[in-house]
Amino acid sequence: MLYIENPSTDPYYNQALEEYLFTAIQDEDLFFLWRNTPVVVCGKYQNLFAEVHVPTALEEKVALLRRISGGGTVYHDLGNINYSLITSCEPATVDYTQFLNPMIAALSRLGAPAEIVAGNGIGVDGKKISGSAQRMVKRRVLHHGTLLFDTDLSRLRTLADGAAHGDVSKATASNPWPVTNLRTVLPQFDTTEQFFDALYAELDKAFSFERRTLRKEEEAAVRKIAEEKYHDWDWTFGGGPGFERTRTIQTPEDTFPLSFTVKKGIIQEVKSEQPAFTALNGHRFEPETVRRIIGSRSVAEQLF
Missing domain, CATH: 3.30.930.10 (Bira Bifunctional Protein; Domain 2)
Structure with missing residues (x-):
C-alpha cells in the first residue's frame, strides 16, 4: 500500500x-x-x-x-x-x-x-x-x-x-x-x-x-x-440542499415572525410583516451581506 x-x-x-x-x-x-x-x-x-x-x-x-x-x-x-x-x-x-x-x-x-x-x-x-x-x-x-x-x-x-x-x-x-x-x-x-x-x-x-x-x-x-x-x-455554501427557515425576530421596537427559503445559497421567498426584509431576496445567505442589507448586526445574526 x-x-x-x-x-x-x-x-x-x-x-x-x-x-x-x-x-x-x-x-x-x-x-x-x-x-x-x-x-x-x-x-x-x-x-x-x-x-x-x-x-x-x-x-x-x-x-x-x-x-x-x-x-x-x-x-x-x-x-x-x-x-x-x-x-x-x-x-x-x-x-x-x-x-x-x-x-x-x-x-x-x-x-x-x-x-x-x-x-x-x-x-x-x-x-x-x-x-x-x-x-x-x-x-x-x-x-x-x-x-x-x-x-x-x-x-x-x-x-x-x-x-x-x-x-x-x-x-x-x-x-x-x-x-x-x-x-x-x-x-x-x-x-x-x-x-x-x-x-x-x-x-x-x-x-x-x-x-x-x-x-x-x-x-x-x-x-x-x-x-x-x-x-x-x-x-x-451553495452546494447543499435547499431549506426553509422560520425565525422570531426581536428588535428594540418590535417582535415579529420571519420566514424565508435558501436555494443554492441564495435567499428567496422572504415573508415578513416588515417590508424592509424583502430586500434580502436574491442575495447570498451570508452574515456580512445580511448585516449590510438589514443594517443591524444583532438582528442579522438572528437569521443564522
Whole structure:
C-alpha cells in the first residue's frame, strides 16, 4: 500500500488532495495521515447553515468546507489527526467495519480500548473519538475519518452545534454523540505529533507502507482543485440542499415572525410583516451581506 507523504495543514489543499488521489490514481491502494488548522467540514448532502454557527466561524477565521463524501459535520484542529484510505472493491462488499477494524487494532495496540460506536465511529468508554464517512464511485472507495487526540472540544461544540433546528429540508443531519480526546486514555503521548508518529508505526506494521511524495505536477493539480472548488463559495455554501427557515425576530421596537427559503445559497421567498426584509431576496445567505442589507448586526445574526 502506498503511503502519501503530506506535511500540509491547509484544509483547502488537503481536501483537494483527497479528491485528486481518489480520481487520478485508480490502480493503487493509498493511505495517508494528515492534520488541518481549524476548520469545520460538512458532508456533501448537508445544510451547512444548520450544522455550523457560521457567523462565529467566520469571525474566528475558522475555515468552512464541504467534502465529497456524505455523513455528518466534523471539526478539525491541530489536535486532531485525519486518515484517508483509498482502495478498490466490489460495491456489495463495502462496509465501514472492514475499514474501521485496522484502525481499532492499531489504537488498541497503543493502549486505547477502542470499539465501534454509532455505526461508523470509533469510541473509548462510550464516547466518540472518531467519525468516518465514505464515497464510492464504481469500484473505487474513499474511506476517511477523524481521530480526536487533543482537540479543543469546547470550540468543537460551539462551532459545529447544529443550532438551526427546525429547518425544513431534505439535508442529511448530523448524529450528535458524546466525544472525548484520546489523550485521556493514552497519557504516554505528550503531544499530538508523538501520537501521530506512533500511530503511523502501528499502521505500517499492518499495511507495509511504501512511502511516496507527490510530483510537482501533481501538487499543481491539487492546488488547482483547491482554488477552483474548495475556495469556491458556490460549492461550500451553495452546494447543499435547499431549506426553509422560520425565525422570531426581536428588535428594540418590535417582535415579529420571519420566514424565508435558501436555494443554492441564495435567499428567496422572504415573508415578513416588515417590508424592509424583502430586500434580502436574491442575495447570498451570508452574515456580512445580511448585516449590510438589514443594517443591524444583532438582528442579522438572528437569521443564522
